[in-house]
Amino acid sequence: MIKGVFRLKPAVFEARNVSKQYRSGFALKGLDMKIMEGDIYGFVGENGAGKTTLMKIIGGLVQPTGGGILLFGQQGKKELCAARRRIGFLIEMPALYPHMSAEENLTFYHHILGIRNPGRIGEVLQAVALTDAGNKKTSQYSLGMRQRLGLAVALLGSPELLVLDEPVNGLDPAGIVNIRHILERLAKEQGITILISSHILSELQLLATRYGFIHKGRLVQEISAGELLQSAQAMICIATPNAERAAELLKRKLQITDISFNTAGELQIPKASVDLELLMAVLLQEGISVEGFNLSAPNLEHYYMDLIEGVRR
Numbered sequence: 001m002i003k004g005v006f007r008l009k010p011a012v013f014e015a016r017n018v019s020k021q022y023r024s025g026f027a028l029k030g031l032d033m034k035i036m037e038g039d040i041y042g043f044v045g046e047n048g049a050g051k052t053t054l055m056k057i058i059g060g061l062v063q064p065t066g067g068g069i070l071l072f073g074q075q076g077k078k079e080l081c082a083a084r085r086r087i088g089f090l091i092e093m094p095a096l097y098p099h100m101s102a103e104e105n106l107t108f109y110h111h112i113l114g115i116r117n118p119g120r121i122g123e124v125l126q127a128v129a130l131t132d133a134g135n136k137k138t139s140q141y142s143l144g145m146r147q148r149l150g151l152a153v154a155l156l157g158s159p160e161l162l163v164l165d166e167p168v169n170g171l172d173p174a175g176i177v178n179i180r181h182i183l184e185r186l187a188k189e190q191g192i193t194i195l196i197s198s199h200i201l202s203e204l205q206l207l208a209t210r211y212g213f214i215h216k217g218r219l220v221q222e223i224s225a226g227e228l229l230q231s232a233q234a235m236i237c238i239a240t241p242n243a244e245r246a247a248e249l250l251k252r253k254l255q256i257t258d259i260s261f262n263t264a265g266e267l268q269i270p271k272a273s274v275d276l277e278l279l280m281a282v283l284l285q286e287g288i289s290v291e292g293f294n295l296s297a298p299n300l301e302h303y304y305m306d307l308i309e310g311v312r313r
Ligand SMILES: Nc1ncnc2c1ncn2[C@@H]1O[C@H](COP(=O)(O)OP(=O)(O)OP(=O)(O)O)[C@@H](O)[C@H]1O
Pocket: 022, 023, 024, 026, 027, 045, 046, 047, 048, 049, 050, 051, 052, 053, 054
């Protein structure tokens, strides 16, 4: 019998018990984390949780005060330096010369990075959908275009890993979707692994294949997109003009305690905590009219809020 060989993808990045202490206190506190080749790793945490600090440690811009990191399995000082050439960063926007075109700006970075392939500038402009605007002065670029140009700079060295700190921050909806499509293509067509932080969780959920939740400098949990979907977080949403009364009834008659209201004023109940037939029967019996009913898929935002609430308790 021929046995199939199941090969695990290698870790591209690993943090082992990483701490960073500033004078003001700890930014990272014994953080462990692993990004596997091919992951689009969504890095989620509130302001000040430590996301940028970790990204800066990956880039060598900040040194940890405890623990250490591995990049592509390498951990010596020299080896980490060499491994960083295989990574593209968009942590802070690279300086762009406003009076120069995108092509000229890229030529400048191309030179600084010592990249030999002259065709690379055209390739990265195409990858970020800026080919047609390549001759335009960057002073005339929108924020979304500038952000894509920043991504193009990060791509110049043909990285295997991209580290992106809130790349859609401040962009309009079209700009956000543009960036998502570009990143999806880079992951799918070029096999680039991506570490991306964002506060827009609904958007991040459309892109990421894995998530890491960081709270006060510690990684609280890692979960795959598949595990998120299988989590018990699917919600039943009920639209009724008598939402308050319905909630009170369901609490009293069915002992359902975790009822909330969404922004549309609908009742929200975790699917796992109800018997649907019984719930409908109670509402109808009590003369509560149900105008709409739907089941919302497990949602990254709910999952994260529940997780963090649990950690805070
Ligand atoms: N250079 C620094 N000197 C002192 N404290 C710092 C420095 N950089 C970051 N910090 C502190 O470390 C903590 C983590 O900051 P960090 O920027 O890594 O968080 P973050 O998760 O990226 O937050 P945000 O989502 O707001 O960008 C914060 O309390 C911050 O004030």
